[in-house]
Amino acid sequence: MSGLDLNNCSTCPAHNLGNLNKLGINMSNFDFVVALAGNPNTGKSTVFNYLTGLRQHTGNWPGKTVTRAEGGFEYNKKKFKLVDLPGTYSLLSTSTDEEVARDFILFGQPDVTVIVVDATRVERNLNLVLQILEITDRTVVCLNLMDEAKRNEIKIDARVLSKELGVPVIPAAARQGEGMNELLNIIFEVAAGKYICKPHRIKTSSKELNFAVEKISREITKEFPDLPNTRWVALRLLEGDQSIIEAIRSGELGNLKKQNLATVNQS
Amino acid sequence: MESANINRESILATANNLRWEVGENLHDTLMESIYDNAYSIASKAVILPDKKPAYSFDRTLDKIITSKYLGFPLMFLLLGVVFWLTIEGSNVPSGLLAALLVDTIHPFLKSISASIGLPFWIDGVLIDGAYLAMAWVVAVMLPPMAIFFPLFTLLEDFGYLPRVAFNMDPLYKRVGAHGKQALTMAMGFGCNAAGIIATRVIDSPRERLLAIITNNFSLCNGRWPTQILIATIFIGSSVPAYIAGLVSAAAVVFIAVLGIALSLVVSWGLSKTLLKGEASAFSLELPPYRPPRILQTLYTSLIDRTIFVLWRAIIFAIPAGIVIWLVSNITINGVSLANHFIHWVNPVAFIFGLNGVIFLAYIIAIPANEIVIPTILMLTVANLGLAGVGAGSGVMFELESVGDTANILYAGGWTLLTGINLMLFSLLHNPCSTTIYTIFKETKSVKWTAVSTFLPIIMGLVVTFFLTQIWRIIVN
Numbered sequence: 001m002s003g004l005d006l007n008n009c010s011t012c013p014a015h016n017l018g019n020l021n022k023l024g025i026n027m028s029n030f031d032f033v034v035a036l037a038g039n040p041n042t043g044k045s046t047v048f049n050y051l052t053g054l055r056q057h058t059g060n061w062p063g064k065t066v067t068r069a070e071g072g073f074e075y076n077k078k079k080f081k082l083v084d085l086p087g088t089y090s091l092l093s094t095s096t097d098e099e100v101a102r103d104f105i106l107f108g109q110p111d112v113t114v115i116v117v118d119a120t121r122v123e124r125n126l127n128l129v130l131q132i133l134e135i136t137d138r139t140v141v142c143l144n145l146m147d148e149a150k151r152n153e154i155k156i157d158a159r160v161l162s163k164e165l166g167v168p169v170i171p172a173a174a175r176q177g178e179g180m181n182e183l184l185n186i187i188f189e190v191a192a193g194k195y196i197c198k199p200h201r202i203k204t205s206s207k208e209l210n211f212a213v214e215k216i217s218r219e220i221t222k223e224f225p226d227l228p229n230t231r232w233v234a235l236r237l238l239e240g241d242q243s244i245i246e247a248i249r250s251g252e253l254g255n256l257k258k259q260n261l262a263t264v265n266q267s
Numbered sequence: 268m269e270s271a272n273i274n275r276e277s278i279l280a281t282a283n284n285l286r287w288e289v290g291e292n293l294h295d296t297l298m299e300s301i302y303d304n305a306y307s308i309a310s311k312a313v314i315l316p317d318k319k320p321a322y323s324f325d326r327t328l329d330k331i332i333t334s335k336y337l338g339f340p341l342m343f344l345l346l347g348v349v350f351w352l353t354i355e356g357s358n359v360p361s362g363l364l365a366a367l368l369v370d371t372i373h374p375f376l377k378s379i380s381a382s383i384g385l386p387f388w389i390d391g392v393l394i395d396g397a398y399l400a401m402a403w404v405v406a407v408m409l410p411p412m413a414i415f416f417p418l419f420t421l422l423e424d425f426g427y428l429p430r431v432a433f434n435m436d437p438l439y440k441r442v443g444a445h446g447k448q449a450l451t452m453a454m455g456f457g458c459n460a461a462g463i464i465a466t467r468v469i470d471s472p473r474e475r476l477l478a479i480i481t482n483n484f485s486l487c488n489g490r491w492p493t494q495i496l497i498a499t500i501f502i503g504s505s506v507p508a509y510i511a512g513l514v515s516a517a518a519v520v521f522i523a524v525l526g527i528a529l530s531l532v533v534s535w536g537l538s539k540t541l542l543k544g545e546a547s548a549f550s551l552e553l554p555p556y557r558p559p560r561i562l563q564t565l566y567t568s569l570i571d572r573t574i575f576v577l578w579r580a581i582i583f584a585i586p587a588g589i590v591i592w593l594v595s596n597i598t599i600n601g602v603s604l605a606n607h608f609i610h611w612v613n614p615v616a617f618i619f620g621l622n623g624v625i626f627l628a629y630i631i632a633i634p635a636n637e638i639v640i641p642t643i644l645m646l647t648v649a650n651l652g653l654a655g656v657g658a659g660s661g662v663m664f665e666l667e668s669v670g671d672t673a674n675i676l677y678a679g680g681w682t683l684l685t686g687i688n689l690m691l692f693s694l695l696h697n698p699c700s701t702t703i704y705t706i707f708k709e710t711k712s713v714k715w716t717a718v719s720t721f722l723p724i725i726m727g728l729v730v731t732f733f734l735t736q737i738w739r740i741i742v743n
Contacts (some may be wrong), residue, residue, distance in 0.1 A: 036411055036515065039685075043554065092297070122309050126304075130305060156312055156314075157313075160311055161313075200308070203300065204297070208288060216278065216281055219278045222274070223275060238286055238293055239294060249276070249279070
């Protein structure tokens with residue numbers, strides 16, 4: 001390989017921009033991009049409306065949001081682009097919604113991914129949370145619908161949840177605007193690199209699986225040393241995920257560097 | 268770069284090989300570990316109530332709403348209540364708006380134009396055409412929309428709509444469509460273009476097309492004033508006054524339900540012919556019932572709807588008003604263009620139990636359904652040359668009451684049959700131009716846009732034709 005690799009964008013602070021532009025996000029005026037993910041019908045659009053001041057149509061049925069919504073807000077003199085992803089139960093199936101969400105989180109590499117969780121259905125929502133934590137470190141969980149939880153007499157210890165997940169957990173009731181200030185603050189801190197997450201990694205007990213994942217991970221690391229989520233990529237390869245296979249073949253996977261703190265201070 | 272490619276291929280090869288050793292149940296194993304992790308974390312952080320199971324209220328309510336016997340009657344009842352509230356609630360505001368915009372401001376504008384000496388045709392086009400069309404749409408359309416949409420949004424927020432989809436799913440599945448079509452049909456009751464966009468929730472392209480093509484059978488907001496007015500004039504007037512409102516509402520409900528039934532029938536037909544295929548699986552999460560924020564919803568949807576209607580009045584009604592005035596006042600051989608067309612089409616229209624005025628009105632009203640009635644009234648008056656009513660040909664005029672409208676229509680040769688056929692034709696005709704454009708944008712196919720546009724018209728003509736023949740045989 002020659003010394004100067006003109007095709008290797010991963011060292012350039014703007015490469016993130018390149019991917020985002022490809023995904024149709026205009027980042028020309030923004031400092032950070034924040035993705036909003038979560039199960040359907042958890043109040044993502046309500047959070048979105050609150051943060052951006054826009055008025056997306058919300059309604060109490062899953063599948064209400066059908067167009068990808070983008071908006072922006074400013075906080076602490078930094079401009080944030082907010083992308084409302086379609087609600088998904090998981091990222092492991094093959095429906096278009098889930099691919100869109102997954103591809104955005106993986107290839108778009110948002111600075112922060114906010115996962116909106118329904119406080120009345122934590123265990124089920126955790127399926128998606130745990131999957132997202134495998135892909136990206138920079139995550140915040142917004143524990144929404146706390147008013148509903150209270151109405152149904154469900155109690156949640158957000159601190160314990162945060163400790164177990166390794167990421168910040170902010171209780172909120174977005175309809176009433178509760179918890180939104182704390183959410184904004186933590187989004188800023190994670191985006192600016194002031195808060196470092198140590199996300200929970202899924203533990204599997206199957207010996208064959210662990211062995212296989214180890215072996216593939218080692219090979220991946222040799223070729224793509226800066227990959228932030230090698231174990232997850234190895235799992236996807238084992239499952240035969242077509243878009244990951246393509247990303248490896250084309251080398252695009254190499255562009256997914258660990259978030260370089262130096263790139264964060266661009267303005 | 269060569270060595271990089273080899274390395275990458277070897278990674279993929281390793282993965283391929285190991286996939287055999289890991290076994291077929293990889294996906295299941297993964298999902299199981301995810302569930303296990305989720306369970307263990309949740310059990311540490313979440314404490315569920317032990318006295319009673321969570322959601323007991325929801326479950327009880329659902330037992331009623333989705334029950335085999337009560338589910339459908341409840342749906343029709345709710346639909347009837349929503350229509351009735353809309354009808355009764357919009358009477359007074361409509362009257363007030365008409366009094367303001369048509370009775371007060373219109374003469375005022377005319378006097379201004381007279382005092383500054385505007386030429387006859389500018390005054391006609393701007394004030395009698397554009398302004399009056401806009402004023403009529405605002406007076407007639409704004410109150411029903413302002414009432415229907417908040418009611419609909421309240422039901423949405425409450426969580427009722429997925430239960431509708433749940434109830435109707437077996438029906439839709441039987442005809443080869445997707446259960447979510449119930450939801451897109453419900454959206455279509457507000458606005459067909461919005462219903463088309465809502466079909467994005469349907470994954471299967473085939474089922475999505477079914478939902479798009481049949482969406483027009485949902486009576487959109489633009490067509491209700493037509494339905495309500497005609498029902499009140501021709502049907503409500505034949506029963507005692509104290510139940511007239513109820514009976515008119517029931518007639519409109521009947522037409523709406525007929526639309527839903529037709530959407531099922533057409534879906535079935537298309538599934539057997541142009542759009543063959545299997546119904547796909549539908550898993551729907553019934554969300555918990557959430558108390559709607561009544562005041563907030565009323566406020567936002569009121570403002571949303573008001574602005575929307577005003578915008579539509581400006582964009583669609585104004586040009587239509589100009590066209591109406593022009594065709595009624597531009598003459599060839601002393602007869603207006605409108606009258607030429609009307610007389611030429613009348614014999615054909617008669618076969619379908621309609622008349623030339625209605626056909627011309629529907630052509631002018633392609634941009635938006637709400638201007639159908641104003642156009643019909645104005646063209647009828649111009650056609651008959653009724654003296655003393657209105658202020659000249661091509662001018663829309665003030666109506667003190669439904670009775671006035673009735674008199675004009677009867678004078679124009681309308682009968683009960685005409686009224687019924689108009690209600691049916693209003694249900695079964697081409698989508699408005701906004702909807703046609705939306706369909707094209709969503710399907711990117713000229714073929715399917717054409718099907719969506721012409722299928723309803725053909726059905727409308729067929730239905731009115733047969734009804735007319737049978738009616739005339741029976742009556743004679």
